[in-house]
Amino acid sequence: MLEIRNLHVKIADEDKTILNDLNLTVHDGEVAAIMGPNGSGKSTLSYVIAGKEDYEILDGEILLDGQNILEMEADARAAAGLFLAFQYPLEIPGVATMTFLKAAMNAQRRTRGEDELQPAAFIKAVNAAADQLAISKDMLKRALNVGFSGGEKKRMEILQMALLQPKMCILDETDSGLDIDALKIVSEGVNRLRAKDRSFLVITHYQRLLDHIVPDTVHVMARGQIVKSGGKELALELEKNGYRDYASAA
Amino acid sequence: MNAPVTNLKTAAEAELARLFASQEPAHLAALREEAFRRFDAVGLPHRRIEAWHYTDLRAMMRHAAPLAPAPSVDQTPCPWSLVNDEAEFHFVDGRLVGAPPLPKGVRFTSLGDIPEKVAASLNKGVDLSGDVVTSLNTAFLTDALLIEIAPGAEVTRPLTLAFETTGATASFGRVIVLVGDGASVSLIETHRGAAGAAAQENTVVEFSLGKGASVEHVRVNAADKNTQILSTVAASVAERASYSTLSFTTGAALSRHQIFTRVHGNDARLGVRGVTLIRGTQHADTTLVTEHDALNGEGRKLFKTIVDDEARGVFQGKIIVKPHAQKTDGKMASNTLLLGEHASMHAKPELEIFADDVVCGHGATVGALDDELLFYLMSRGIGRREAEGLMIMAFAGDALEHVKHEDLREALVGLTAAWLKERA
Ligand SMILES: Nc1ncnc2c1ncn2[C@@H]1O[C@H](COP(=O)(O)OP(=O)(O)O)[C@@H](O)[C@H]1O
Ligand SMILES: [Mg+2]
Numbered sequence: 322m323l324e325i326r327n328l329h330v331k332i333a334d335e336d337k338t339i340l341n342d343l344n345l346t347v348h349d350g351e352v353a354a355i356m357g358p359n360g361s362g363k364s365t366l367s368y369v370i371a372g373k374e375d376y377e378i379l380d381g382e383i384l385l386d387g388q389n390i391l392e393m394e395a396d397a398r399a400a401a402g403l404f405l406a407f408q409y410p411l412e413i414p415g416v417a418t419m420t421f422l423k424a425a426m427n428a429q430r431r432t433r434g435e436d437e438l439q440p441a442a443f444i445k446a447v448n449a450a451a452d453q454l455a456i457s458k459d460m461l462k463r464a465l466n467v468g469f470s471g472g473e474k475k476r477m478e479i480l481q482m483a484l485l486q487p488k489m490c491i492l493d494e495t496d497s498g499l500d501i502d503a504l505k506i507v508s509e510g511v512n513r514l515r516a517k518d519r520s521f522l523v524i525t526h527y528q529r530l531l532d533h534i535v536p537d538t539v540h541v542m543a544r545g546q547i548v549k550s551g552g553k554e555l556a557l558e559l560e561k562n563g564y565r566d567y568a569s570a571a
Numbered sequence: 572m573n574a575p576v577t578n579l580k581t582a583a584e585a586e587l588a589r590l591f592a593s594q595e596p597a598h599l600a601a602l603r604e605e606a607f608r609r610f611d612a613v614g615l616p617h618r619r620i621e622a623w624h625y626t627d628l629r630a631m632m633r634h635a636a637p638l639a640p641a642p643s644v645d646q647t648p649c650p651w652s653l654v655n656d657e658a659e660f661h662f663v664d665g666r667l668v669g670a671p672p673l674p675k676g677v678r679f680t681s682l683g684d685i686p687e688k689v690a691a692s693l694n695k696g697v698d699l700s701g702d703v704v705t706s707l708n709t710a711f712l713t714d715a716l717l718i719e720i721a722p723g724a725e726v727t728r729p730l731t732l733a734f735e736t737t738g739a740t741a742s743f744g745r746v747i748v749l750v751g752d753g754a755s756v757s758l759i760e761t762h763r764g765a766a767g768a769a770a771q772e773n774t775v776v777e778f779s780l781g782k783g784a785s786v787e788h789v790r791v792n793a794a795d796k797n798t799q800i801l802s803t804v805a806a807s808v809a810e811r812a813s814y815s816t817l818s819f820t821t822g823a824a825l826s827r828h829q830i831f832t833r834v835h836g837n838d839a840r841l842g843v844r845g846v847t848l849i850r851g852t853q854h855a856d857t858t859l860v861t862e863h864d865a866l867n868g869e870g871r872k873l874f875k876t877i878v879d880d881e882a883r884g885v886f887q888g889k890i891i892v893k894p895h896a897q898k899t900d901g902k903m904a905s906n907t908l909l910l911g912e913h914a915s916m917h918a919k920p921e922l923e924i925f926a927d928d929v930v931c932g933h934g935a936t937v938g939a940l941d942d943e944l945l946f947y948l949m950s951r952g953i954g955r956r957e958a959e960g961l962m963i964m965a966f967a968g969d970a971l972e973h974v975k976h977e978d979l980r981e982a983l984v985g986l987t988a989a990w991l992k993e994r995a
Contacts, residue, residue, distance in 0.1 A: 371946075371950050372946075372949070372950065373946050373950075374942070374946070375942075394949065394955065395946055395949035395950045396949040396950075396951075396952050396953055396954050396955065396958075398950075399949070399950055399951055399952035400952050404950075405950055407947070410947075411943060411944055411947045413944055413947070413948070413961075413962075413965070414965060415962075415964070415965025415966065415968050415969060416961050416962070416964075416965045420961070421948070421951075421961070424948075424951075424953050424957060424961060425948075425951035425952050425953055428951075428952045428953045428954060428957060429951075429952035432952065464965075481951060485951065485952065
């Protein structure tokens with residue numbers, strides 16, 4: 322369960338408050354969607370949860386299964402079960418995709434006190450997950466995300482999510498830049514991972530994604546706050562009326 | 572009239588003069604005498620000498636270590652082996668103590684065997700007479716090895732020059748490699764020393780490549796961190812020949828690695844690369860002068876320097892393109908990662924181009940690890956040090972990937988990983 326209470330965040334180097342008294346709870350097994358206009362602070366929220374260091378927490382707390390994670394480094398949060406699928410996954414030249422995947426899986430296993438994966442088991446797991454996401458062997462051989470198309474990068478994010486088996490998954494505009502086929506592949510990948518002890522925070526600007534990943538709850542974010550919450554019908558309402566009503570709500 | 576200059580010798584310079592005078596009469600006395608005079612006229616280079624501006628040897632070399640005695644056989648350590656199938660020449664304190672059974676097409680002669688022959692091949696391909704480090708090496712020459720690769724020979728087993736130092740003494744190694752027309756060979760050069768001993772090493776390796784010859788040279792400085800190393804690699808490259816050298820440096824308190832290359836035949840290819848990983852208070856200088864004196868030459872120079880703690884890196888690279896060396900295609904890049912808050916780097920790339928139809932360029936970057944990439948890796952559960960390690964390995968890998976011999980490349984990756992592990 323993820324609980325965000327009274328969260329106030331500013332950019333570390335600037336006098337610019339981005340999140341302003343944000344409150345949000347995502348229960349185990351729940352798929353929560355956050356919708357909001359560009360610039361409302363959605364990516365900032367995802368970065369702050371994942372532990373990026375460019376921000377200063379002015380007030381509030383973020384609890385993952387009751388534990389305050391704000392003092393933890395990003396890697397410790399990941400080991401605790403958090404995963405962020407980036408809006409813009411980064412290219413890492415010179416780091417082979419397989420090397421990276423193995424490092425990530427083993428690092429988390431070590432943190433949890435488990436043995437490192439046997440090479441054969443590792444390769445089998447990667448190949449199985451890659452098949453389901455239509456990720457080619459050739460992509461796995463390249464440097465991480467280097468030269469990948471936008472859609473390939475997004476599928477690679479879901480591959481990582483599938484392999485790391487997090488408890489709390491945050492997807493930041495995973496639908497942006499995807500054509501309809503890729504959107505289906507990615508959505509199916511996410512839906513396969515839905516489980517009663519795994520929660521999702523699906524951030525999107527458009528309702529389209531929520532046709533494929535059907536949320537339990539929908540929250541509207543504007544000006545760094547959650548300004549309205551409801552069921553999946555709220556997404557349809559937003560689709561019809563746009564964000565006009567919320568632009569000045571906060 | 573110039574006022575007479577009183578040349579006050581430093582303690583190290585005075586000691587070098589005393590050591591030179593104390594040497595046993597040996598081969599090539601006249602040659603050595605002349606070399607010492609050349610050194611003595613200018614003394615140890617200092618920061619007002621342009622090529623030594625960032626490495627003030629006069630200030631950094633406080634004393635001259637006593638000359639290493641001839642090694643006793645029972646003290647001889649096992650040579651260090653980076654790959655399995657190599658043929659290893661083993662040097663202890665600058666003297667050859669063991670030579671391998673030689674692959675076909677390879678011959679060697681040591682100074683003691685035929686002094687005149689070895690002497691005649693010194694300083695041939697590239698004129699090193701103006702280089703004070705080489706002059707010192709020649710003045711204190713105790714042993715020299717001449718390796719000849721027969722024309723057309725394809726030597727598949729790498730030849731290794733394994734240099735070991737055993738104590739806080741000075742040693743001077745010299746190797747000449749003559750590669751016949753159309754011959755090809757890989758040569759590994761390693762430097763290691765006894766733990767904790769402040770050895771002073773000065774080695775010169777001279778390559779001369781015949782037409783169409785091909786050489787891959789990899790040099791590994793893994794000397795003890797108290798060592799001072801002055802080293803020089805020279806290569807003269809004939810028509811259609813291909814010479815590539817990579818220096819891999821993790822060792823020594825003070826190191827100055829000089830690379831002098833001269834392309835004198837048309838259509839030649841040159842690859843000059845380096846990976847330097849330093850920490851603590853290490854000072855590592857890589858200085859390159861490459862001269863294109865023929866048509867259509869291709870030169871690729873790439874230097875990756877990783878500087879942690881308060882260590883200091885220096886890169887000086889000069890590409891000279893002579894007036895008739897048209898169609899020269901030369902690129903030089905020096906990329907530095909500063910890891911420590913007090914780490915520093917001085918990079919000075921230079922072009923001296925006298926031909927008009929050439930493509931030459933250089934670039935130098937100095938930066939820290941990218942925080943965004945670091946966050947991406949850490950957000951997958953990878954710890955900070957390991958994430959940094961992946962990025963540093965990738966950074967070094969840009970140069971290491973050019974090493975063609977697969978086991979050797981893997982060995983260098985392994986040495987990089989070992990360096991990274993010591994950071995953790
Ligand atoms: N590193 C940053 N420096 C300055 N302003 C930033 C930074 N990151 C985000 N912002 C600003 O914060 C606001 C929220 O951005 P973001 O979280 O990316 O919104 P969203 O994802 O909802 O489009 C925007 O006004 C954006 O310009
Ligand atoms: Mg965003």
